[in-house]
Amino acid sequence: MRPRLHLSPPSLVGGELATLSRTLTSGWIAPAGPVPEAFEAALCGATGFEHAAAVASGTAALHLAYRVLGVERGDEVWTQSLTFVATIAPAVQMGAKPRFLDVAPDSWTLDPEVLETQLRLAARRGKLPRAVVPVDLYGQPADLDVILEICGRWGVPVLCDSAEALGAHYRGRPVGKGAAMAAFSFNGNKIITAGGGGALCSDDPALIARARHLATQAKEAAPHYQHETTGYSYGLSSVLASVGLAQIGALRARVAARRLVFARYAEALSDLPGLTLMPEPGWAQATRWLTVLQLDPARFGATPEELRRELEAANIESRPVWKPLHMQPAFRGARCHGPGQAVRLFERGLCLPSGAMSSADQDRVIEIIRAVFRG
Structure with a gap:
């Protein structure tokens, strides 16, 4: 039998071992310290966003985004039907109701005409979605400017699921740029991998600060453990961040x-x-x-x-x-x-x-x- 050809196997650039070694000898292993911070800075350079929070997975990034956007039980979250389940799963687990929209034949991404029709009907019902989530499918950017213009008429925020699309460009700018937030993935099958992990990016520092707070168990600034709400253990370890940092230059x-x-x-x-x-x-x-x-x-x-x-x-x-x-x-x-x-x-x-x-x-x-x- 000839060697197995995989769909999208992880690929190493050669510098991962050296970066890992420096991380391990530095003593920084937890999701804190200079390596995750350096990875986040590199992500800002790659995505064009001003702020980034490196987290445990692309799904975690989406979950944090839904929390930051205020998704609550009974809210509607809209996305395209042609996508991986992780796009909508965190919102559903939070009690939101999904609404699935069709894709356009020229891009296979969220169809703006369908979106506009459904938003107009939703406005008449008095039940607009809490968020619209276009997906940059298989690395293909959604028609973001049109989607933003449509959603802007009704004040609906746009969250891009760009998990499959790091490195793609839309109208000359990095994919997702212009949305309230964009989520990325560094799973083992992605073009850039950390062996896992993800990131939530935004130009709004308050959104990323809130997401980072929730990702670290929502601990308040106090000498004791103080929690005004509950959060998650979603930080990206320094070990995985070092792999991503070694890869992103490629x-x-x-x-x-x-x-x-x-x-x-x-x-x-x-x-x-x-x-x-x-x-x-x-x-x-x-x-x-x-x-x-x-x-x-x-x-x-x-x-x-x-x-x-x-x-x-x-x-x-x-x-x-x-x-x-x-x-x-x-x-x-x-x-x-x-x-x-x-x-x-x-x-x-x-x-x-x-x-x-x-x-x-x-x-x-x-x-x-x-x-x-x-x-």
């Missing part, structure tokens, strides 16, 4: 490499009827964290699941597009407001290996896709 090169992988797939598969790749609007520069294809079985001659099984038989990992959240048993009875684009993308979508791999490794994937084609 962000531009990593994004360029992912985009090159996408370009090779696009060139090699462009002649196959019924196969298309995730589009990129003119206002976006995606990271191509994952290369995602769409198959029309009638023209391609095979379904995404048939292709996935053939890739798996060759020891190559692939994965369906995110199953829309309104189709998940956890949200039984929910619906997706819009024309059904999210469902179509799920039914026809497949994510391909997209991490650091040789041309020969990528050719393995391409050869199987071409062999499966029966158009």
Whole structure:
């Protein structure tokens, strides 16, 4: 059996061991001290935000954001249905009600027309959402300026779930910039990894100060343990922060490499009827964290699941597009407001290996896709 090709394996830059060694010998292990602070400063440089709080995960960052935005039981939080469950799970666990919206065909991200229609209806009902959460899906920026303009008419804050999109750009600026807050992830499968961890970023120092307070058990400034509210143990350890700090300098090169992988797939598969790749609007520069294809079985001659099984038989990992959240048993009875684009993308979508791999490794994937084609 040939070596396993993974979807998006972690990649090391070579400086992690030295940075870890310095951290360990310094005695700073806990989520405090110079290393997390240095990582946060580097994140501000990479994201364009003025303030950042490094935390235990991207999900923790979203949870803190929901707390900071004042989400309470019975509130509505809106997001796109085509996303990973972590986008909305913390809000639901806080007692909020999710509303799922469709995605636009030109970006696969939150459809501004659907959003505007639903906000207008919500205003008539007297039940506006506490927050709207566009997702920068697979490294593709959402159309943030349009979303901000629409939400601004009704005073609804925008929180970007940018967990998959560090290094992407929207209209020339880093992804998420302009939103009230943006959450990022450094999970092992991300372009920049700390082996885990995440960050919440904002240009508002008060929001990040509040999030940082909650992330450290909401301890008040007192000689004894004083708590006006309850918080969480969400700080990012110095050990993980040191890995992230060693990696972040390679962000531009990593994004360029992912985009090159996408370009090779696009060139090699462009002649196959019924196969298309995730589009990129003119206002976006995606990271191509994952290369995602769409198959029309009638023209391609095979379904995404048939292709996935053939890739798996060759020891190559692939994965369906995110199953829309309104189709998940956890949200039984929910619906997706819009024309059904999210469902179509799920039914026809497949994510391909997209991490650091040789041309020969990528050719393995391409050869199987071409062999499966029966158009």
